[in-house]
Amino acid sequence: PAKDTRRWVVSRKLTVVRAVVYGLISLDDALETYAISEEKFFSWVDLAAQHGQKGLRATYSQFNRQP
Known part of the structure; x- marks a missing residue:
């Protein structure tokens, strides 16, 4: 990615x-x-490691965190 990347897809x-x-x-x-x-x-x-590519989606990590 570019060094100035701000949007991490x-x-x-x-x-x-x-x-x-x-x-x-x-x-x-x-x-x-x-x-x-x-x-x-x-x-x-x-x-x-735990969830594959889908785990890196912002929405996935926001809604699937362990308490």
Whole structure:
């Protein structure tokens, strides 16, 4: 995704997660380049691992959180 990305659609989230997981970019570089927090990044990783692509949809994570 572009460095100035502000709208994080599923495909962009997945691209960044995969890039870090497969070692194409370091976690630190991803966080700095895309101005995302470590907490947000790892929430994407967890949601993708637990629910696949659909877990990265904003509406999915908003309405399906564990109490």
